[in-house]
Amino acid sequence: MNKEDYPQISHPRVVIGIGCDRGAERATVQRAITAALQDAGLDEQAVAAMATIDIKKDEHAITDLAHQQDWPLFFYSAAELAAVSVPHPSATVARHTGTPAVAEAAALLHAGTDSRALLIEKRRRRGSDGKNVTVSVALINPEGQLGSGGDISDSAKGQAPAGKIQVIGIGPGDSRLMSQRARQAIAAADVVIGYKTYLDLIAELLDTKRVISKGMTEELERAEQAYTHALLGNTVALISSGDAGVYGMAAPIYELLIERGQYPAKHNNSGDPDTQGQINGGQEAKNGRDSDRLAIDIEVIPGITALSASASLVGAPLSHDFCTISLSDLLTPWPVIARRLEAAARGDFVVVLYNPASKKRTQHIKIAQQILLRRRSAQTPVAVIRSAYRDGQSIEHSCLGELHRCELDMLSTVLIGNSSTYQQGGYMITPRGYRAKYGSQAEHSSEQAQGSEPSPHTRNQRGKSLPLGLEGWHAEVRAWLRSQEEPRIEAAMEHFDAPRAEILTAVAEQLSSSDDPFTSRLLDTADLSWALDRFSHLPLLQATTATPHGVVLNLNVAPADITLKESKIELAAEQIHLSIDTASINTLFLLANPQSASAALTPETSGLELCDIDGNLLLSLFHCRMRRL
Template identity: 40%
Template sequence: MLTLFLYISALDRKIVLLQDFQPLCAIATTSIGADRLRSICQPNNPVWVPRSLSSIAGVQAYSGSLKSHVAELWQSHRAFVFCLATGAVVRIVAPLLQSKATDPAVVVVDEAGKFVVSLCGGHQGGADRLTKIIAQLIDATPILTSASTSLGLPAVDLLGVPFGWHKGKGDWTEVSAAVVRGEPVQVIQEAGSTLWRSTASVRRSHLSFTPSPDATAEIWITPRLIQDARSRTPQIQWHPRVLWVGIGCERGTSRQLIEAALQQVCRENQLAAEAIAGIATIDLKADEVGLVELCHAYDFPLRTFPAEILSAISVPNPSPVVEREVGTPSVAEAAALCACLDLPETKHHTDSDRNVTPKLLVSKQIFKPNTPTPDSSTGAQPCAPTTPDLTGAVTIAIAQSEIEYTGRIGKLFLVGIGPGAIEQITPAAKSAIATADAVIGYSLYIELIAALLQPQQVIETLPITQERQRAQRAIELAQWGLTVAVVSSGDCGIYGMAGLVMEELQAGDWDGNTPQVQVFPGITALQAAAARVGTPLMHDFCAISLSDLLTPWQVIEKRLIAAAMADFVTAIYNPRSQSRVQQLQIARDIFLQYRAPNTPVAIVRAAYRQDEQIYLTTLEKLLDLPVDMLSTVLIGNSSTRTYANWIITPRGYLGFVPEMKE
């Protein structure tokens, strides 16, 4: 079963990239179009075709008109990808469009596979992002026509999506227009991550994070409901999910009573229900029907804590009665505070200057269906009107976490970018980079892939000596819920970042599923170097790094001797640094004990980059040429030869017995 699972997972990396758009509907009306979409969507999404094309493998045929078929699927699918004329798609979907807030993404691919068009639902439907993914997968040109996208400015209706923020009230169209027009827009952020402020799109805009008397619009990022009658400027409200609702209740309390009480608390304290992260309570209430139903209805996580944990939380209103009943003097207040402290994201500082101390916004309030007036001694509030469904009693308290709950399962894309040239990166790796929320890597690697980076992405670089810190930071963001691409030159799994990330995940007791991990291989240095000089790797070969930062030199030397004795073609990684100069000489001398002095050697520096340098020499003269950390050294075996400035290693010895030096 494990072998089958791994095989299926490796079968198609596109499944992970397209995961956010499921269920996805792909439609073509010709065999060429069907083949084009099958290369994108299979095996996860069968392509719909007319019944006349049902003989094509891996497709699903529809009967009747295409217009009727699309109408049937419209409400149940998050994205539609068509391979037919744009005009035809417009006529099909136009009667179905209702609101950009709810319409699915609509993308059109031309049969030649040269262009991918984001037709409808570019921002909120995700069509722009889906277009970029498909374009990278088939090496096509993405066509994005929204003003903010074309200008590289922030799309205000997407700002909080990576962080799980919920949209509130506001004039979204006018505020978006003000940003596109380059007008000063005031940002008032009272909660939530500030990572989005570091993006290139924000730096290009005229968003102001300090009071601006000239502002023509306002963006509020807050758990509160803003109703400022004095302000005549257009405004919008984003609500980060920072509110944790602590609940205690009698056994059998109805969902309707809990819901009515919660709505009343939010209304009286001017808190946005959209800012609620989830519900917290004592573990004795994990199966409370009313609570479970409420969480299911609103997609709230339910966090439960044992009495010994809750009793250790200091609260303003402890109750001896509650302590006698359940073993802790507080359930609602303690659970709300405890939920803020127990979040995985509070254990990983997503913003270095954040204080993760939660605060109690609403002290406990008790609600009973038949209480006629508020009780000052208990805080009991009536939940009118009384109905047969309002049964039981509920206590509610609300605490605010400094870090929001994203509600997303994070992803780690471990990406090999090859030797550095964009055309040498695989389409799947390009898509992974282009669609990530955050990209992390050594500054040189980030510069090499600059053409793939998006204005709205969080880009973080750390020095070449801080690989472990890069891995830890990527895991922090992914555990918080972001999709993070960690880039390495060459192949990320060969002397790259993938190994460090996996080691750190294991050290953190990773369950293998959250965050999700996908490895995107790249052309490694030995392959790139070999391709530039011929076919030196045509027979058995090995790779050895001369860096002793992580491997003792005694082990490296033992491997050099073994490779030289076994007549392996050998690729030398990290051959020489400014402080480490003797190792390459020692390696050369070891190989001279077992190889002829005229054994062909290639030194390839910065393969496929603008400053590429290539030297063909011999083992004896290896040290006469410049070699540094950007160089890969290829040492031939006993049958490797040089011909017309190319290095050739025969595919086999063909009866030739290599002459090994004693």
């Protein structure tokens, strides 16, 4: 569809607020204005006037351009501009001009409106002449009056514009997978805005629409244009592939609207505004704003995500807990991405990688692979799906150890299994856990025929938590410790893959019985001084500290060599000084072995355990006569 074939929509009327360095060239000013208009989805026909500060009356770049374009040019004093509330006041501008804003203030003052009508806030651009130009674009107030100044007119307050923004997820690209609601929304739109590649996927729905196509990385420009056209009363369709709320345009448009004071209405399940649940009611009360806000109507229409579409092509890889991580560092620092990869690997999540590689980003996937291999087998199943449900779709099955050899780009989605995922017959399957809990029908039949005792997993009851569920797993810890010839806390940590504080909690005295090898008591961290003083009469203590990765340090210290001062625990031994920040202490336990002595938690029969926020050991103290727990 050619641009000249688009249905015509009446132009908005806007005011250009302008400021520039002294001696800027006219071409520099012209390019700055053109760029700002383009970002707002407008052209020069929309300009009703230009406005600036009166000290620019002799600035030829501004005056000559206004004359050339036949744009009325208006000047305001510094005092008049300083009285206008703007989003971006500047102390530097105030020192040079006497007002904290020129472009924004001039545009708003002459348009007779407030900052909600700024289509383009202060936009600074440096020209080839080395001079800076600042441009703002303001929509003229609803009554169409120029130069009325002040706030938005009383007659306009409380009037919701007829415009609406529909943020639409079109799914993976196959028109058969687009929702009926998405089709209805596109059909009802006056203006459709989106990334060119996504618009090409729905070209057959755009024959009668005004289409604004933008490039990659121009998400904020798309949001600005959607906002502009909605202010004019148009229904706007803002297009995302997949689901607009998953790495899509939903967040940018909400951020923009709230930044501009346009608190959108919530919607009910019919897609209509929910008058009982307005965001602006609570938010305005919180921010001290009055309730007479113009609220652009907005609706987010969900779509099938790339991860759902990709998973459907390779079997059932997402049948248990999973997470999605984008490897793009354009908006997220790499250290943050790396921490998320490590956490996902540690938590045994199925991992879905978005944006795994591009022409410039070729090393990210290799580093991600290395992070995951710290916790995952090299044989962990992997599937790479490129262009799911689009032309050129391809599927590659591999394993984590070979992931770096797979063909990857920005159209690829990578599915990496967890410890239970397997591949068979060309399918990738992550068990949900039904068979592990209940067993197969064949097992039940065999046990009944033989009259044998049911196996452990066939004893599980439907609808009941597993033995290792929230209510039962502490009992499982105690039972396992009782079954060991030489029970040790460290061995239980390894067996249950749980931090020390969790194991200590499992053996709490109110849960333990006389035949349990350990019992503990949780103390308040405020009791630290009292807990240390309990050992003061003992001749010698064994102090142990450890890292989460297995480095252990054992010291023999006299209680007098342990001091608590200010925010530190200090331990002094021969040629060794150990310091622990008390702020790092999250939990504090007394721990005893009641089988080896009295069941009472006395200093002679119990030790002190300090753990950090992750449940890892910071310090343990025991009477040297006691067997190490």
